[in-house]
Amino acid sequence: MTAGFERQAPVGDAVEASLPSDREIVVSRRFNAPRELVWAAWTHPEHIGNWWGPDGFTTTTEKMELRPGGEWRFVMHAPNGMNFQNYVRYSEVVEPERLVYLHGEDEERIDFEVTVTFVERDGATEVTLRQVDETPEARDRAIEEGGAIEGGKQTLDRLAGYLETMRS
Amino acid sequence: MTQDHLSALFSALADPTRRAILDRLAEGEATVKELAEPFDISAPAITKHLKVLQRAGLIKQERRAQWRPCRLDATPLRDVANWVERYRRFWEGSFDRLDRYLNTLQERERNRAGPKEPGD
Numbered sequence: 001m002t003a004g005f006e007r008q009a010p011v012g013d014a015v016e017a018s019l020p021s022d023r024e025i026v027v028s029r030r031f032n033a034p035r036e037l038v039w040a041a042w043t044h045p046e047h048i049g050n051w052w053g054p055d056g057f058t059t060t061t062e063k064m065e066l067r068p069g070g071e072w073r074f075v076m077h078a079p080n081g082m083n084f085q086n087y088v089r090y091s092e093v094v095e096p097e098r099l100v101y102l103h104g105e106d107e108e109r110i111d112f113e114v115t116v117t118f119v120e121r122d123g124a125t126e127v128t129l130r131q132v133d134e135t136p137e138a139r140d141r142a143i144e145e146g147g148a149i150e151g152g153k154q155t156l157d158r159l160a161g162y163l164e165t166m167r168s
Numbered sequence: 169m170t171q172d173h174l175s176a177l178f179s180a181l182a183d184p185t186r187r188a189i190l191d192r193l194a195e196g197e198a199t200v201k202e203l204a205e206p207f208d209i210s211a212p213a214i215t216k217h218l219k220v221l222q223r224a225g226l227i228k229q230e231r232r233a234q235w236r237p238c239r240l241d242a243t244p245l246r247d248v249a250n251w252v253e254r255y256r257r258f259w260e261g262s263f264d265r266l267d268r269y270l271n272t273l274q275e276r277e278r279n280r281a282g283p284k285e286p287g288d
Contacts, residue, residue, distance in 0.1 A: 031267055033274060047269070051269045127263070143247050
């Protein structure tokens with residue numbers, strides 16, 4: 001048991017996640033690019049589809065209204081063919097230093113509030129993202145989903161192992 | 169896991185003595201007496217810590233004969249760790265792609281600017 005739950009995330013090339021409270025995650029990363037460019041990558045529909053989401057995912061933006069109260073509606077397409085509707089409503093847009101938004105499946109189901117800050121240092125940009133579960137229920141849902149996903153993966157791993165032994 | 173259980177989990181982890189007890193139990197079962205041994209605190213104080221850990225679902229106390237050993241249950245920690253790990257992986261993947269994309273954009277810009285002419 002370490003102090004990992006209390007430590008603030010250091011900024012570097014790897015993404016470190018820390019847990020400042022029981023509903024909050026902080027992730028940080030440094031990018032070798034000027035702040036204006038990093039901001040543009042986050043806030044233009046023609047840019048954001050080129051990086052948002054894990055490898056193999058593509059993103060289609062239906063609309064992006066970059067202003068307080070504005071909405072970013074988008075669909076994430078998973079490598080396995082599944083589509084995930086996403087909804088973001090911006091509460092703060094302070095170019096080029098801060099974005100604050102609510103994120104969920106749609107306007108009825110908001111899962112978390114996200115604050116993204118962009119700080120330029122020596123020509124590089126530090127991006128820090130703080131994600132707070134919107135409600136205790138949203139947090140519990142995410143934890144149960146995570147448990148279900150991990151459980152499912154472990155089951156599949158065991159099945160794969162079993163099939164290997166059957167083959168030999 | 170309800171919000172009550174989560175608060176209990178986090179406050180259970182917030183104490184260094186309790187974290188040390190969990191470290192010891194990660195090596196295997198132990199009796200209350202064995203757990204109290206490394207600490208310069210009273211038996212009732214240790215029992216209080218164990219109650220907090222039990223409420224958080226982190227330890228189970230077996231009811232075998234008289235010696236009732238304590239056992240670690242890491243499930244609550246694993247569930248929280250999985251939750252953090254999912255988002256860490258999402259952002260790690262996204263940030264890796266963003267990094268590559270930013271490099272591509274800057275490379276394009278450098279190429280567009282072209283080589284410097286003599287006299288520039």
